[in-house]
Structures are given as C-alpha cells and as structure tokens.
Amino acid sequence: MAKVLGGLPFLVVLSILVALGGSRELHEMSMMERHEQWMSLYGRMYEDEPEKARRFEIFKSNVEFIESFNRDRDKSYRLGINKFSDMIKEELRAARNGYKKSPPRSSRITPFQYEIVTAVPYSMDWRKKDAVTANKDQKQRGSCWVFSAVAAIEGVTQLTTGKLISLSEQELIDCDDNGEDHGCKGGINDHAFQFIFKNYGLTTETNCYTKRWVN
Structure with missing residues (x-):
C-alpha cells in the first residue's frame, strides 16, 4: 500500500519532485543553448571555462530579468537580448559611459525653456517621423557624449529641413580641442x-x- 505524505500518495509526490527537477534541468539546458547561440551570433569568446561559467550566470540572470520585465503589459517599452547581455551594469557603465557633468552655469545665462503649449501628445516615436538615424555603435569607448549630441543634431536637422542625414561623430572626437573634452x-x-x-x-x-581614408 502506498504511503501518504501531506494528503498525497508518496509515489505521486515523488513523481512531482522528479518532474520539477527535470523541468529545471530542461530550463538550464535551454538557457545554455541560448547562451551558445548568443555567443555564436556576436562572436563572443571566453579565455577559459571558469570565465565562461561566470558569464553564463550573468547572461542567465539578465535574460530572466528581461523576460520578467516583458511580461508586464503595462510597460510602455520592451527589453531585448543584445551583445551586452553577459555584462553587469558596472562593466557596461565603465566601458561606455564617458559623460562628464557640465560645470555650473553663469546666472547671467538665460536658462532654456520649452514653449508653453497645451495640446501635446502623450508620447511621440520619432522613428516613425523619420527623425532618427539607424543605431550607431560607439564600441568600447567613452564617447557617449559625442553620439548623444550628434543624434540630437540629426533629429533637429530632419525636423527643420525634412532630410535625415547621418552626421559625423568622428569630426567631434578629432576636432573638439576644448581642454575639458578628451x-x-x-x-x-x-x-x-x-x-x-x-x-x-x-x-x-x-x-x-x-x-579620412582617401587622404
């Protein structure tokens, strides 16, 4: 006669535990496969197995966060897996964030103010207005301050002239000789x-x- 555990036959409980363990293993296998596919897609290589194992854990944590976030249908945007998905926030910030805070403004400078309007849309996707160029990659450099400024100018140019033109970040990087910019x-x-x-x-x-290349 089967033993009873918590109101359920022991064999049923055992079957449930085995099933849960199996599903957990399948989840791990599936995540490992996704990590391998991700590595192949982005050409990611690791120096040794311990580093690969560490990066896999970060990748898994990030993917689980992304999927959990996207289940909330009330969010106005969705997250996705990209080439940074095996990095923690601190690493990404150190590699990509070269922004420096502007010095205090003089009190004589008139601060920027938006025009006073009443009928404004709740949101605006400027991509649908053709005011945003394709994604650009600053690589492992702290030039976010350049890319953000150029993107803003590209958008203003399109809204003013009706022409979306990809402008040069490299000119700013090479030619801005302000002593505070590097x-x-x-x-x-x-x-x-x-x-x-x-x-x-x-x-x-x-x-x-x-x-640059011809000369």
Missing part, C-alpha cells in the same frame, strides 16, 4: 553643441570617412 575618454555634451555652433555644423558621416 574624445573617446569622455567629454561634456554642452561643449559638443558649442563646437557644432562655432563650426557652422558637422560634415556627414560618409564625407568624413571618405576624406
């Missing part, structure tokens, strides 16, 4: 806009790289 090692957004203003704009991304 190209790929960090800088200040305000200085980027000041350079663009004094330089009467930026060259296009295509033009910059053509001259």
